[in-house]
Amino acid sequence: MDLRLDELSVVTDGRTLVRALSLEVAEGQVVGLVGPNGSGKSTALRCVYRALRPSSGTVWLGEQDLTRLPLRHSARTVAAMTQDGGVDFDFTVEEVVALGRAPHLRGNQALSGRERELCERAMDQLDIGHLAQRGVLTLSGGERQRVLLARALVQEPKILVLDEPTNHLDVRHQVDLLSLLRGSGLTVLVVLHDLNLAAAACDRLGVLSQGRLVASGAPAEVLTTQLVGDVFGVRASVVPHPLTGDPQLLYSLNSTC
Template identity: 90%
Template sequence: MDLRLDALSVVTDGRSLVRDLSLGVAHGQVVGLVGPNGSGKSTALRCVYRALRPSSGTVRVGERDLTRLPLRDSARTVAAMTQDGGVDFDFTVEEVVALGRAPHLRGNQALSRRERELCASVMDRLDIRHLAHRGVLTLSGGERQRVLLARALVQEPEILVLDEPTNHLDVRHQVELLSMLRGSGLTVLVVLHDLNLAAAACDRLGVLSHGRLVASGTPAEVLTTRLVADVFGVRASVVAHPLTGDPQLLYSLDPTR
């Protein structure tokens, strides 16, 4: 299912956080949102998973306006892994993962055998099955990140929205997570701070600055030395990855060179 942000704007307390943002994510595509801190990336995502209502513009899933869908229907369509999506109570890992099935259940309905198998399979994929009976509050930051992603995946969404999913993850799990997103077949909109990971994992990138979309295209089209200097304020050389050909940035720590 396609995802489309049409002329999306968010104004809060007189401040314009997102300005006339139009961006599409085709079915099965991974699109990354990148930009400096405070550029509006997380705010745009909040509109997609309905934590925030846009001041103007629309979020469309297929041909439907997301805000017009019943909450249960939108929760079955869009799953989110957010920066502030932690768990305050010490549920076990398997209990937290099972919460992803909530949009598909009625009241206190128990998980079916297929749903229990789905939860186990997703925990295996994310290398957290051995943590199933651990309290989630006892986990490291990286382990908890993988638990929250598992919760989103067992929701069986058509669209997956992730806000900085590689935070706290070691290199191996960063690569595994992004590789899994590439092969998931889901429509994915993801905020990433690491531009090299974004170039490797995403089909297309949207660059935000001061709430506006300033560039959109393939990583090779977007990640130029000029754009990195103008938007991020750093000097970088762009080289091709020797194995994949993806653009990779080599940063200069000396601002005069």
């Protein structure tokens, strides 16, 4: 299923956080949103997983207007991993992951055998199977990130929305997580701050600045020295990755625009 943001705007307390944002994520694509802090990336994502209602514009899931769908239906279609999606109670990892099945269950309905297998597979994919009986409040930040992604995957969504999913992860688990997204076959919209990871993991990038989309396209088209200087205020050399050819940025610590 494809995802489309059509002239999306968000105005709060007289401030325009997102301005007429139009962006398409084709079925099975991984599209990254990048931009400086406060540029509207997380706000746009909140409109997709219905934590925020846009002031104007439409979020389309395929041919359906998101706001016209029952909440349970959209929860079965869109799964989100958010920056503030932590768990306040000391549930076990296994219990938190199982919460991803909630949109598919009625009341206190127990998990089926298939659903338990789905949870186990997701935990194994995220390398947290050995933590299944641990309380989530005893985990490191990176381990919790992987638990939350496993919870999103067991939801069996068609569209996956992730806000800075590589936060707190070590290099290996950053690579593993983004490789998993690439091979998932899901329609993915992800906010990333690391431009080199974004270039490696995403089919297309959308660059936001002050709530506006200032560039979109393949990473090699978007990540230019000029754009990085104009939007992020830093000087960078852009070179091809020696193995993949993906654009990679080399920064100078004492060079700002």
